[in-house]
Structures are given as structure tokens and as C-alpha cells.
Amino acid sequence: MKLLTHIGRYILMIQKTFGKFTKWNVLKNLIIREIDDLIIGSLGIVAFISFFVGGVVAIQTAINTDNPLLPGYLVGFATRQSIILEFAPTFISIIMAGKVGSFITSSLGTMRVTEQIDALEVMGINTYNYLIFPKIIALTLYPFLISFSMALGILGGYLACVSGGFSSHADFIDGLQLDFRAFHIVYAFIKTFLFALLLATIPSYHGYFMKGGALDVGKASTTSFVWTSVAIIITNTIVTNLLLT
Amino acid sequence: MIKINNLIKSFEETQVLKGISTTFKKGKTNLIIGQSGSGKTVFLKCIIGLFEADGGDIIFDNTSLKSMNVKARALLRQEIGMVFQGSALFDSMTVEENIMFPMRMFTSASNEEIKDRANTVIKRVNLVNANSKLPSEISGGMKKRVAIARAIVMNPKYLFCDEPNSGLDPRTAILIDNLIQEITSEYQITTVINTHDMNSVMEIGEKIVFLEHGIKQWEGTNQEVFKTDNEAVTKFVYSSEMFKKIRKVYIDESK
Numbered sequence: 001m002k003l004l005t006h007i008g009r010y011i012l013m014i015q016k017t018f019g020k021f022t023k024w025n026v027l028k029n030l031i032i033r034e035i036d037d038l039i040i041g042s043l044g045i046v047a048f049i050s051f052f053v054g055g056v057v058a059i060q061t062a063i064n065t066d067n068p069l070l071p072g073y074l075v076g077f078a079t080r081q082s083i084i085l086e087f088a089p090t091f092i093s094i095i096m097a098g099k100v101g102s103f104i105t106s107s108l109g110t111m112r113v114t115e116q117i118d119a120l121e122v123m124g125i126n127t128y129n130y131l132i133f134p135k136i137i138a139l140t141l142y143p144f145l146i147s148f149s150m151a152l153g154i155l156g157g158y159l160a161c162v163s164g165g166f167s168s169h170a171d172f173i174d175g176l177q178l179d180f181r182a183f184h185i186v187y188a189f190i191k192t193f194l195f196a197l198l199l200a201t202i203p204s205y206h207g208y209f210m211k212g213g214a215l216d217v218g219k220a221s222t223t224s225f226v227w228t229s230v231a232i233i234i235t236n237t238i239v240t241n242l243l244l245t
Numbered sequence: 246m247i248k249i250n251n252l253i254k255s256f257e258e259t260q261v262l263k264g265i266s267t268t269f270k271k272g273k274t275n276l277i278i279g280q281s282g283s284g285k286t287v288f289l290k291c292i293i294g295l296f297e298a299d300g301g302d303i304i305f306d307n308t309s310l311k312s313m314n315v316k317a318r319a320l321l322r323q324e325i326g327m328v329f330q331g332s333a334l335f336d337s338m339t340v341e342e343n344i345m346f347p348m349r350m351f352t353s354a355s356n357e358e359i360k361d362r363a364n365t366v367i368k369r370v371n372l373v374n375a376n377s378k379l380p381s382e383i384s385g386g387m388k389k390r391v392a393i394a395r396a397i398v399m400n401p402k403y404l405f406c407d408e409p410n411s412g413l414d415p416r417t418a419i420l421i422d423n424l425i426q427e428i429t430s431e432y433q434i435t436t437v438i439n440t441h442d443m444n445s446v447m448e449i450g451e452k453i454v455f456l457e458h459g460i461k462q463w464e465g466t467n468q469e470v471f472k473t474d475n476e477a478v479t480k481f482v483y484s485s486e487m488f489k490k491i492r493k494v495y496i497d498e499s500k
């Protein structure tokens with residue numbers, strides 16, 4: 001019953017977010033600020049994680065397929081598939097649920113605790129649109145972040161494999177090009193876009209409707225991370241079943 | 246003028262406001278007083294529309310809130326200024342940006358006009374050298390001044406203050422009280438202040454509404470509060486020895 005209440009309130013929140021619009025002059029500055037906080041601000045951590053995890057994925061694949069009967073290009077092929085299909089879209093999104101999601105929940109939660117949201121409401125502002133809409137728009141650029149992660153993950157895999165002597169340059173490149181299906185990229189970006197919507201709205205919900213004091217802001221951030229991750233995993237399963245089977 | 250008729254508000258099983266009726270006059274500082282949990286904040290939030298009342302009506306200058314559609318309510322809100330207990334300044338904006346914010350949102354005035362108006366109210370609330378500072382860089386008293394400046398920048402008809410001098414030292418609290426009273430009289434605003442500060446009651450209580458357990462127990466002026474025999478009011482207002490003595494002196498002098 002409680003879950004249904006949350007789902008209902010979440011849907012109403014999204015509906016109100018697209019209700020009465022804030023003045024464009026104000027809104028555009030908010031969108032730019034959110035792009036800076038949510039997308040540009042995440043480039044460093046995404047680059048770092050993608051590069052090194054890409055390297056580890058390639059090394060692990062090479063070590064576990066160290067059999068003369070298996071072709072040399074397998075490492076490049078497996079690295080590409082792991083990174084494009086799962087690591088970049090799904091696992092980076094779960095990391096972002098911690099980074100971006102906690103930021104959104106704690107900033108909105110603090111605004112709630114310090115009555116800043118009440119102040120906006122008293123002024124007659126549609127607080128859903130003013131606070132949540134810019135985050136949704138900023139996160140429509142999230143697929144660019146994931147493209148960046150894919151590129152760096154593969155680069156990390158290549159450098160780790162070739163420099164570590166696990167695979168030759170030619171074998172790795174052969175593997176990257178082998179049986180390439182453009183639809184896999186489409187599939188990855190469809191789910192990335194859906195994850196972006198979840199990343200913008202679920203943490204916003206937990207922050208916006210937060211009750212209590214400073215301690216509860218921390219609790220709300222944790223709850224938001226858990227529910228965003230759960231929603232990402234469930235969406236991933238559904239989308240994969242729908243598009244790849 | 247704001248007229249409240251039989252206002253009722255409940256949260257689940259608990260009835261917090263049990264039919265409150267009163268009138269807040271234009272150009273006067275109207276105080277709502279009462280113990281913690283008496284329903285003061287809920288009463289104030291119902292009037293400004295942060296809570297929807299379950300029964301009764303609120304009439305803003307002859308227009309009933311019930312009869313207003315969404316658009317009319319949005320317009321009414323632009324005529325309301327609010328000073329929150331914790332000031333509720335936007336942390337990401339400077340003092341000047343905070344004050345200019347309502348004008349940026351609701352007027353088509355040029356940037357220069359907005360700045361001019363902001364500087365006028367900044368001077369009015371005696372804020373010095375704070376325009377480019379962030380809320381985290383100024384004192385509690387200055388934050389209240391910024392909150393008052395932001396509340397009056399749109400020339401509101403109604404000003405609401407939720408415990409405007411809580412957390413302030415006695416001298417600053419009196420300065421803030423006096424500032425609110427001066428602004429109320431100068432701009433002819435209907436001001437409603439939620440407080441349990443007895444200095445405010447004595448100093449600026451041109452009309453006082455005393456709430457207890459969601460019921461209006463008494464109403465009158467700061468002069469009448471000295472003479473009242475209402476037990477609930479005297480228990481609350483004269484709970485300290487100092488105020489008991491002040492009351493005695495006042496009664497003795499008036500004989």
C-alpha cells in the first residue's frame with residue numbers, strides 16, 4: 001500500500017514538473033547550472049572508472065581465455081561487448097545513482113529542511129518545474145557521458161592488453177571490429193536514456209518529499225541511491241528482454 | 246485586511262485548528278501567540294496556502310480564497326511576502342540576487358530597474374556592504390534583514406513572518422521587530438507575525454491572537470494584555486517573574 005502511494009505521488013510529481021513553466025530567462029540559467037553540476041562535474045569520475053575498469057575487463061578476459069584453441073581476437077571482442085552492452089550504460093549509471101543521485105537528493109532535501117522550497121511556493125512558483133525540470137533536461141545529455149565512458153573503457157582495455165602483452169595490437173583491433181552490430185549501440189543508448197530519466201526523477205522525489213532534519217537528508221540520500229539502483233536494474237532487465245531476445 | 250472564518254485543519258485523526266475566526270487589519274502588526282504545539286504555524290501556513298484548510302474560509306480584502314481559481318491564487322501569492330523562521334534564503338544566490346529573485350520571476354522589468362528596486366529595499370532594511378555576499382557569509386540578523394527585503398521587494402499587500410526574531414540576540418530582535426512595524430505602517434501592509442517572544446508582544450502587538458490547543462482563547466492589543474483576566478493568556482504571557490513584575494507596575498500606575 002505504501003509503495004503504491006509512493007508510485008502515485010512520483011507520477012503526480014512528474015506530471016506537475018511539466019505543468020506551469022518557469023520564465024525561460026530564469027530556466028535557461030538553471031539548466032546550464034545543472035548541466036555543469038550533473039554532467040560536466042561527473043566527467044572526471046566517469047573517465048577514471050571507465051579507463052581502469054576497461055583495462056581490468058580486458059586483462060581478466062585475456063587471463064581466462066588463455067587457451068591456444070581460442071582465437072586471439074576474442075579479448076578485443078569480449079571487451080567491446082562487455083563495455084558497450086553493460087559496463088558503460090548500466091554500471092556507470094549505478095555509480096551515477098550514488099554520485100548524481102545523492103547530490104540531487106541532498107540538495108533538494110536541504111532546500112526542504114531550510115524552508116527554501118516553501119519560500120518558492122509562497123511566491124507562487126511551480127516548484128516542481130523550477131527544481132526538477134532543469135535536472136531532467138540536463139540529464140538528457142547523459143548519453144554523451146556514456147559515449148565518453150564507452151570510448152575510454154575500450155581505450156583502457158586496449159592499452160592494458162597491448163602494453164601488458166596479453167594481446168597484439170592487430171588481434172585486439174580485429175576483435176573490436178568483429179561482428180559489429182549497430183543495433184547494440186542503439187540498444188545501449190535507449191537504456192541509457194531511460195536510466196537518465198530515472199537518475200533525474202527518483203532522487204528528486206526523495207529530496208523533494210523529504211521530511212525531518214539534517215540527519216534525514218543523509219537517510220534520504222541513501223534511500224534514493226537504493227531505489228534508483230533497483231529501478232535501473234529492473235529497467236535493464238525489461239529493456240534487454242524486449243530488445244535483445 | 247484578512248478575515249478568517251471558522252478555520253479548521255486536521256492531520257489524520259488529530260484536529261490541529263478547531264474553528265478559528267479573527268480579523269487582521271491593514272497597516273497593523275497582528276501577532277499570533279501561543280505555546281509550542283498550539284497550532285500557530287499550521288494556522289499561518291493555512292493562511293498563506295502552504296496547507297489546504299479542511300473547513301472555514303480566508304478572505305483577502307473581500308475576496309474569498311475558496312472562490313479563487315488556480316490563476317487567481319497564483320496572483321494572490323505575488324501579493325504575499327513571507328519571512329521564514331530560518332530566513333529561507335537561497336544558498337546559491339548572493340544577497341542581492343536573493344532580493345531580486347521575485348522581480349526576476351514575476352516582472353518584465355529591465356535588469357537596471359530590478360537592481361534599482363533591490364537597492365531601495367536594501368537601504369530600507371539598513372543592509373550595509375552585503376550585496377555580493379552569500380547567505381552563509383552573513384550573520385543571523387543580516388539574514389533576517391535580507392529575508393524582509395526579499396519579502397517586500399514586490400510591494401506586497403500582505404506580509405507574514407514566522408518567528409522573525411528567533412535565534413537573535415535581544416537587541417537585534419528588537420531592531421527586527423521595529424523594522425517590521427515601521428515597514429507595515431509605511432507601506433500599509435497587513436502584517437501577521439507568528440511569535441512566542443514576549444518582547445515582541447509588548448512592543449509591536451497592535452493586535453494579538455492567543456491560540457491554545459487549536460482554539461482562539463483570547464484576542465486584544467498589547468495594552469489590553471496587561472489588563473486581561475483570561476487565565477490561559479496570563480499564564481502564558483506572564484510565566485516569568487520579570488513579566489509578572491512589569492504587569493504589576495503597569496496595573497499600579499494605571500490605577
